[in-house]
Amino acid sequence: MTDFTWLIGGEAGFGIMTTGVVFSKITTRSGYHIFDYVEYPSLIRGGHNAYEVHVSGDDVSHLSPTIDVLVCLNKETYEKHKSRLTPSSLVVFDKEEFEIKEDIKKIIIPFKKILTDLKGQSVMKNTISLGASIGLLGGDIGELIKIISEQFAKKGDEVINFNKLFVQAGFDAVKKNYSELILNYLTKKPGEEKLVLTGNDAFALGSVIADSRVYVAYPMTPSSTVLTDLAAWQEKIGMVVRHAEDEISVINTAIGSSYAGVRSAVGSSGGGFALMVESLSFAGITEIPIVVFIVQRPGPATGMPTWTEQGDLLFSVFSGHGEFPKIVLAPGDNEEMVELTAKAYNLADIYQLPVIVMSDMYLSESHKSVTKKFIDEFVKTYKVNRGKLIDQMTNNKSPSFVKTSEGKQNYLRYKITEDGISPRLIPGTPEYFYQANSYEHVEDGHTTEEAQPRIDQVDKRARKWVTYLKNDFSMPKVYGEIDKSEIIFVSWGSTKGIVIEAQKQLKAKGINSAFIHFNHIYPMDIDKMKTFFKQNKKYVLVENNSWGQFGKLLTMKTGIEIKNKILRYDGRPITATEIVHKVIKL
């Protein structure tokens, strides 16, 4: 079965990213699944970019330790990645640009000569290398030409035809000189139609499915492509996207639009979220629904902007001054991102509180193929649930409407209810009015400093959590069987695919393992949670941070302490291989 890794590397600013996406799409269109990952520095020109695609006949969501085809647009690519080559790996490069002394399988493509002969710009090395790669992998050049034609459709036939020349030149160079080395990894096979999505694309798509109508953001790596996706689609889908002056304005714009009745979300990374936190507490007390997307990167402060970490878990869970309920979710892959994003909008409306969806650079910027069927099925089953929104037709029957002593209509926005949720009215509804108050308030929204109404409102808000745990909280999913395993992994969010791959590798070595994966992070049902940890097994915490933050949260909530920890905090994602190595030594 096809399972290989292709990596292209070169100088930043020379189109490596676009080339990688094109490669991913060719493989999915040829019937395969992909998971890709990109490494790039926080600058526009001059650094090193690397884009790797793990291609598989099956669903895939992890990287491979080895590289099967390495395309080097410069010497640095070779030097940086040669440690991951195997004796059968193929290395594509131009010997006019640099020499490789090691005894490896060399595929020499005359990039320089082709560019000179065809009068191309140096960025077109990418196009040549795509042609060469498809040739080398036994792929269909027709599929590649089709994508190139789509990509340059707006620029006209002349540009398309010009690009075709470079694709063909790369393809022919392989066919002519290396026919004996050609692999048939990309032979076209029937397969489901697939979408090549990043986690950010999946959040944007989930938002559209959930009927979100306002997205506000300030650009911050690695969350910015949600802003650019939705900004590009806004006219088509009837959404308003505002790039505000700062993250404080970002969240307050969304609080305003949500108050006025439309589903609204914001997105940022940890630093931008830090600026939003005062207003998160504001959404908490005013009970205005809001979805907050946090794409983590290594901090503190500016940290390592283009790398990955799960370092903002505790910050997110405990964000905001004062005591108010919020819900924190952390999808494990793109499918979960689509589902949980759409669910987040429902939860925000049902419970009238902030819902945080957590991602990280690894999940948000890697592409993973998702079948179109999955999305279409999800669209069919998903129902927009606006919660207790007072219908205009039946509004005067609602117990939230009372008559004052002077006989006037009064609407109790913060009516005390058993489930903690007070029916909500869209501003503009005739005859009524109310204020969403950042001060503590009585039932009708007016400010209070009295003891009992304060206690009543604090308790009412807290009951929303109780209702949530009863109705909408999902237990962690267990991969493998706890009873039959000696190793039990505990992890959350984006590490899902990596740990599942580690389980497979351990199984091959005769070690049975189970994996408890959390994506409904906070609040958690403490009693139910404890049932997972009763057995006398080796529990191993896996997190992409240095503190083991989920482990700390678990200890705080349940008293359970996981002693074995596999933590990585160098900005790189944990790999299945390192998990296996460390587990064997336990």
Add this chain to the structure above:
Amino acid sequence: MANIQDFSSYNPTWCPGCGDWGIGVAIKQALIQLGLSPSSVVAVFGIGCSGNMNDFLNAYAIHSLHGRALPNAIGIKIANHKMPVIAIVGDGDCYGEGGNHLVHACRGNHDITVIVHDNGVYGLTTGQSAPTAQKGFKSKSTPTGILETPINPLALTITSGATFVAQSFAGDALHSIAMIKAGIEHKGFSVINILQPCVTFNKVNTYQYYLQRVYKLDSNYKKDDFKIAVQKSLEINEEKFPLGIIYQVEKPSYTDQLSQLKESTLVDKNRFTDFDKIEKLFI
């Protein structure tokens, strides 16, 4: 048609003689005269003595955080651009804590009306100096006199892109009503800076002080001339306070420029369901 009782909620807790009383009445009168009711207008309040009007005025409202009323108002307008949205804020609130929001709200020409209570002090926190306090003003936070020069709210907003900038005086309720009405009727970002004595904490900028220094713009003042307006606004640096519409021009508002809002408001539009259109971008 709504009357003053319809708009009146709790009795105000402002100090006797506070300029907020005049502004509070002027806002209610302006809303009534425009034919609005508590159900047909949205007010966003900042934090401060001015923001406490939230409990005294009946309307769909948000009592926001300190400094954040403007982005809330912008969000409301984006969701429902058919409803009039006013922001009732203080000088510390809007020119200090929320200063960045003000500049960018001007740039966006968001169709909201900002009514600023300008009394030179932070009244609710017992009298520290505000960004509009004159240089040298002594207060608890600036016991030897404030070192910074004051913000010029008129020049700042005119040069940042506001399309309606007016100034009024809390001691002249009829003038304040006229300015608030004109601001709400203006399509685009409107600011009304209302000079307001704080009788408790500001012993310099008193009613007497203002009565000696305010004057009304005469009827042939050209309010649509940017350079004249900037020139006029600079008079406050010399402690001369023109009252009236300093600057007004017609330009498309933020929501006017959004094609997705042409057919209906965002809150009223039908759900988008043609997901294939988005999915195909990724195949």
